[in-house]
Amino acid sequence: MMNTRKPRILVTRRLPEVIEARMGTLFETDVNEADLPLHADDLVAGLADKDVLVSSITDIIDTRLIARLPASVRMIAQFGNGVDNIDIDAALAAGLSVTNTPSVLTEDTADMAMVLMLALPRRLIEGTQLLVRERAWAGWSPTWMLGHRLRGKTLGIVGMGRIGTAVAQRAKAFGLKIHYYSRNRRPPAVEEPLEAVYWPDLDAMIEAVDIVSLHTPRTRETFRILDANRLERMKQGSFVVNVSRPELVDEAALVAGIESGHLSGAALDVFENRNGINPRLLALAEANKVVLTAHMASATLEARIEMGEAVIVNIRAFMDGHQPPHLVLPDGSHGLKRADLRE
Structure with missing residues (x-):
């Protein structure tokens, strides 16, 4: 019997209202209402029974954190172009798919x-x-x-x-x-x-x-x-x-x-x-x-909405069993390389 359960996601920072509303319709969504960087312990606790972590550049997803993630987590959907905050090699070794939101900024x-x-x-x-x-x-x-x-x-x-x-x-x-x-x-x-x-x-x-x-x-x-x-x-x-x-x-x-x-x-x-x-x-x-200036280069409402839409597309493709359009792979692998992300 087909599993009709909505994907469960944790969003670590507040996103534009229209994006949060759309995520709330498509997924079982928990949002960090405080809109402050989560401590590693809080991040791990918030991911209990979740399928997807919707991260941002303020989340440090290193080898130690990846080793602590609940087994239910299968994907890291970065809200952002850069993935400097994520240990891509460790994520892939743990069986996690990582995506980002290139081209919209x-x-x-x-x-x-x-x-x-x-x-x-x-x-x-x-x-x-x-x-x-x-x-x-x-x-x-x-x-x-x-x-x-x-x-x-x-x-x-x-x-x-x-x-x-x-x-x-x-x-x-x-x-x-x-x-x-x-x-x-x-x-x-x-x-x-x-x-x-x-x-x-x-x-x-x-x-x-x-x-x-x-x-x-x-x-x-x-x-x-x-x-x-x-x-x-x-x-x-x-x-x-x-x-x-x-x-x-x-x-x-x-x-x-x-x-x-x-x-x-x-x-x-x-x-x-x-x-x-x-x-x-x-x-x-x-x-x-x-x-x-306070890291404002991508700080337009239009860009943030387009980033959110890219996150949603990546999650839906992955959860439907398809390769997400913005899959991130480590240096030297086929597909998108980390060095190609912002140049």
Whole structure:
């Protein structure tokens, strides 16, 4: 007799109302109403008799946690593009299927990268804060709040995948010259409309550009891809933009480079926050050398709904006995590789 029981799922963070309502119709759904990261013990307890864990980047699903999961759990459906928080090898060894929600964040993330690219040289945050703080303005002056134009500057994109290409399209419209470093050179159909220059050597590229923008996943190979040595090799007065992962940059070296005046600044949507934001980084933000935003690159209602819909599709396909469309496999396996997720 066919089992008509609805799949039982645990959702670790609050999702858009329309997604929670749809999940509630399709599945037996428990949602973490507190909307705070769950302790490992609470996560394990909440998964009793559940089929699927709907996780997010704030859930640390390492080898130890995977070993403690109830036998009923068969799938980890990540609400998000990145899966840095999940030990994929351990999950597969335990017989778990892991999915994510790629492709839906491209436009919003590219928009944020472009906003940050504009905000720092044009002193947008500084100008806004000055008016709010002073609550007065003497009026326009020829020398007031002078910044720098983007047109004519060179942008070096690290990772010319979906998001990197979308950033390049926006940047070209602002008159930036597009340079890029990527694991694979893009075909002429991509390069030619952008007049993009491919660099097989990252060190050489970062020495030649005015802005370095990071759009590559966090892997063993890309961990601190902008290390102290590469930051020192960047052009005097250049900028760093990061909307990808904090681990791509040696944050202490970045701070030191800005403090010394070698780098003009950085615009960061991601940064180290395990023990609180680095006070030196905050001091640079207060001095208007750094623009910080609170991991907002994908924070649009449209993106969050599309992510939720992708989670639902993945769960339904899996529970119906089919391969989910966004199945994540480890490096070197057939199918989607972890290194392909955000580039």
